[in-house]
Amino acid sequence: MSNTHTIEIIHNGETQTFTAPEDQTILNAAGDAGIELPSSCLSGVCTTCAGKVISGEIHHPDAMGVSPELKEQGFTLLCAAYARSDMKIEAAQEDQLYELQFGQFQN
Ligand code: FES
Numbered sequence: 459m460s461n462t463h464t465i466e467i468i469h470n471g472e473t474q475t476f477t478a479p480e481d482q483t484i485l486n487a488a489g490d491a492g493i494e495l496p497s498s499c500l501s502g503v504c505t506t507c508a509g510k511v512i513s514g515e516i517h518h519p520d521a522m523g524v525s526p527e528l529k530e531q532g533f534t535l536l537c538a539a540y541a542r543s544d545m546k547i548e549a550a551q552e553d554q555l556y557e558l559q560f561g562q563f564q565n
Contacts, residue, residue, distance in 0.1 A: 466545070466546045468546075469493070469548075469550055477491070478540075480517075480541060483537055485536040486537075496549070497536070500537045501537065502522050502538030505556065508524070508533060508535055508551040509533070509534055510531075512546040512548060514542075514544055515543040515545070517541075518538055524559075531558075533555050
């Protein structure tokens with residue numbers, strides 16, 4: 459038995475709530491709840507499933523597509539992320555993540 463947390467996810471301007479066990483990725487748990495989020499590689503490298511943590515604690519050692527700096531700002535890859543508390547997350551952050559990670563020479 460693992461702990462289960464309540465996740466509020468903002469996607470397409472709507473907030474939906476589902477529960478995620480600590481040993482299931484947030485992307486998977488959302489899918490089980492019938493919430494379709496963007497995804498592709500499912501292994502933490504492509505950033506299609508990028509999200510941003512608004513509140514709560516995340517565990518994502520395999521989210522390789524996000525730099526440590528951006529992880530500190532709350533970015534994560536939901537296919538490689540596990541909840542460690544109740545959380546609020548903004549989904550579909552791929553463009554924002556890309557801009558911050560690769561658009562850094564523009565400022
Ligand atoms: S689906 Fe590719 S990083 Fe999550």
